[in-house]
Amino acid sequence: MTPFRLCAVALTGLVPFLPMDALAVTLEFQAPATQTFYRSEPLSSYALPTGPWANGALPVREVEGPLSRSAWRIAAPRVTTLQILAPLREQLTAQGYNILWECQTDACGGFDFRFATEVLPEPDMHVDLGDFRFLAAEKTGPDGPEALGLLVSRSSENGFVQLIAVGGDAAVPATPVAPTAPEIEPDPESEAALTTNLAEELVSQGHVALDDLTFDTGSANLGHGDFPSLVDLADFLRTNPAMTIALVGHTDASGSLAVNTNISKARAASVRDRLIRLGVAAERVSAEGVGYLAPRASNQTEEGRARNRRVEVIVTSTQ
DSSP states (O other), X not given: OOOOOBOEEETTEEOOOOOGGGOSXXXXXXXXXXXXXXXXXXXXXXXXEOSOOBTTBOOEEEEEEEEEEEEEEEOOTTOOHHHHHHHHHHHHHHTTOEEEEEXXXXXXXXXXXXXXXXXXXXXXXXOBTTBEXXXXXXXXXXXXXXXXXXXXXXXXXXXXXXXXXXXXXXXXXXXXXXXOXXXXXXXXXXXXXXXXXXXXXXXXXXXXXXXXXXXXXXXXXXXXXXXXXXXXXXHHHHHOTTOOEEEEEEOOSSSOHHHHHHHHHHHHHHHHHXXXXXXXXXXXXXXXXXXXXXXXXXXXXXXXXXXXXXXXXXXXXXX
């Protein structure tokens, strides 16, 4: 790949980087890059990993100050994670950062590291559990200490970069961010249709995907809030007291089967816990995970991989 310098591309178009004295850290990529996420906070904290996952824990240092979270998608189909990281490391060193430590996949702690550190959600940031790199760096700037965590990974079509920076002027945005879409009030007719469709599919097909579920960033924990599909499922089970079900977690094909089986089962177990809190008897619900063994779409595209990451309900009672 022939290196060539390009500015990041925001969601709203091509914009230049701000000068270095306006930002705590700037990055330039060696292929076209689209900024997929940006958020800043005037004062916050970040658990900066300072070593690999070991003995059941991730060593971190809590750093405080102005904080920014950014992510980019790089259009480079055959790029390696080292090809992404190496020039960024050089830029950070040139800007006065000291590299505290860096690691690759297994040396980071693999699956455990990925789900112990902060990672922005898909599709803003994608992490291949079998191919990622992390770098922690710090420096003393004119406004005091600055620190950052840089995470890179890739898919078959793109590279991905996440930067969490704390201190200095880290909270100044490098590119404009598309405005947040207004909240839409739930449509009672749509919710009624969901209840009907879930019940009908379970009766007629014996299984249904719970496609409205979301999980906490970097975690197997089910997100907060009421998910209509789970409320509907709990109501359906109450009206069918003899029925038993299995919750089956699925993943995309990024990473090893063992790792994906573990995360898929952990997410199914988190959904099971929520159903129990909704009043479903524990003995009526089991939780399993099959990793990437049962895709419903191609794993060759980001859209397909997103469809494959799901939890399904399967009726296990026979009468």
